[in-house]
Amino acid sequence: MKARLLIVDDSMVIRNLIARQMLDERLPPIDLVDLAGDGEQALAIALSRKPDFITMDLTMPNMDGEACIERLAEVLPGARIMVVSALSDKATALRAISKGAHGFLHKPFSEEQLVAALLELMS
Amino acid sequence: MNYRALNHEDIEVFSEAISAFFLNMTHEPAVVRTAYLLDGSASPLWGDFNGVIDVSGGFRGSITFSAPHGMLSQVLMAIGEREHSVDRCLDVVGEIANMMSGRARRHFGEELAISPPAARPRTVPPAAARATGVPFAIPLRWRAHEANLVVHLDIRR
Numbered sequence: 001m002k003a004r005l006l007i008v009d010d011s012m013v014i015r016n017l018i019a020r021q022m023l024d025e026r027l028p029p030i031d032l033v034d035l036a037g038d039g040e041q042a043l044a045i046a047l048s049r050k051p052d053f054i055t056m057d058l059t060m061p062n063m064d065g066e067a068c069i070e071r072l073a074e075v076l077p078g079a080r081i082m083v084v085s086a087l088s089d090k091a092t093a094l095r096a097i098s099k100g101a102h103g104f105l106h107k108p109f110s111e112e113q114l115v116a117a118l119l120e121l122m123s
Numbered sequence: 124m125n126y127r128a129l130n131h132e133d134i135e136v137f138s139e140a141i142s143a144f145f146l147n148m149t150h151e152p153a154v155v156r157t158a159y160l161l162d163g164s165a166s167p168l169w170g171d172f173n174g175v176i177d178v179s180g181g182f183r184g185s186i187t188f189s190a191p192h193g194m195l196s197q198v199l200m201a202i203g204e205r206e207h208s209v210d211r212c213l214d215v216v217g218e219i220a221n222m223m224s225g226r227a228r229r230h231f232g233e234e235l236a237i238s239p240p241a242a243r244p245r246t247v248p249p250a251a252a253r254a255t256g257v258p259f260a261i262p263l264r265w266r267a268h269e270a271n272l273v274v275h276l277d278i279r280r
Contacts (some may be wrong), residue, residue, distance in 0.1 A: 011218040012237060013204055013211060020203055027200040059221060061239050086225025091233045107222050 003122070006051035008042040008068065009084065010060040014107070018055055018084070021114050028122050039063025039071075046076050053121055056101065058085040060093065063095035066099060073100030082121040084109075126183070126277035128256035131152035133230070134158045137186075137243070139275055140226035140238055141263055144219060149201035153265040161258045161273070170194075171245050172212050174220030180236035184254030186227065187272070188220040194268035209244070217242035223272060 003115070009015045015035045022030050028030065032050055036042035036048045039062045054072065058065035061091045069081055082103040105117040138155045145153040170189040177185050195212040198219075204211060217240030224237040257276035 006183045010144050011221075013202070013214045013218060016204055017202055029233065057227075059237060059239050086222040087237075088225050088229045089233050092228075107218075107225065110147045110150075113147075 002081070003028065003053070004032040004034070004049060004051040006034045006036060006042060006046055006049065007055045007077075008036045008039070008054060008060075008065070009059070010037050011055040013035070014084070018114065018118075019109070021118065024115055026115055027118055039065060039068030042068050043071055043075070046072055046079070050076065051079055054081045055084045055105075055118075055121070056078050057079055058083060058087050058096065066096060069096060069101050070099045080121055081116060084117075111123045126254075126256070127192055127279040128280070129259060129274065129276055133276075133278075134259055134261070134274070136227060136230040137223060137259075137272055140223045140263055141261065143226070145263075145265055148205050149198060149265075151201065151265065153263045155261065155263045158259045158261045160258050168244050172216040172242065173245070174213075174216035174218070174240050174242045176220045176224040176240055177238040178224065178235055178276060179238075181234040182236075182276055184233070184256075185274040186220055186224050186237075186274050186275075186276070188216055188223060188270070189273060190216055190219075190270035191268055194217055194265060194270055197266055197268070213242035213244070 007015050007018045019033050034045050036045050040062045056065045081101045083101045084105045086107040088106040103121055141155050171192040174188045174234055175185055195215055196207040199207050199211055199215055221240045228235045254277040256273045256277050258273055261272040263270055
């Protein structure tokens with residue numbers, strides 16, 4: 001079965017960084033990586049491509065990450081979502097998890113922290 | 124409504140945030156120098172690109188990361204980005220400002236509402252913040268490049 005990843009972030013630089021990291025041999029192989037720049041795009045892509053794993057920024061234009069996680073939990077309940085955000089306060093992390101996120105990685109992150117978080121997401 | 128200016132402890136949070144960004148993302152520490160007040164006699168030297176976060180909630184003002192093209196190109200290279208175009212520089216300068224604001228929110232609490240980053244070239248200088256207190260500039264050096272984090276915030280008492 002092919003594993004699919006959706007990377008959601010309004011920064012192309014961060015989207016590319018996470019996508020490149022997926023080539024790391026410590027991570028399980030991913031067959032398809034999709035990219036979205038905001039929550040609305042993410043929902044549309046998620047509905048058509050049905051990703052298994054999603055990394056989700058929170059502060060984005062159009063639809064923010066929290067609203068997107070809430071919708072994804074309804075329409076794609078099997079997807080595992082990890083928040084990757086600069087919002088590093090505890091209340092934000094707990095709220096994201098209560099809405100359906102499975103993990104939280106704070107920006108700025110090191111390569112090692114990103115790999116560890118992705119491994120946990122995909123375990 | 125009463126607002127207070129930033130104090131020493133607040134400023135320290137931003138200095139730590141800059142250090143954390145360069146150390147984590149590029150594996151090379153930045154030299155973060157002492158913050159100073161932009162009290163009218165001094166004005167920030169806006170770099171080639173400015174990433175601006177507007178804040179609201181119990182706060183008013185903005186957080187701006189301002190850097191030269193050369194620094195941002197090398198940051199992009201350090202994090203593995205092959206393209207160093209103007210668009211990528213605008214993207215990364217906004218993202219750095221976003222990370223500074225996120226760290227500030229951990230310090231000030233979730234009442235600090237932050238906007239998505241707005242990134243602008245030097246030809247479009249940042250608009251004046253809605254804050255009335257005196258802004259701080261935190262200068263830093265990374266590799267051979269100088270940049271500034273300009274924090275202009277009022278905090279509701």
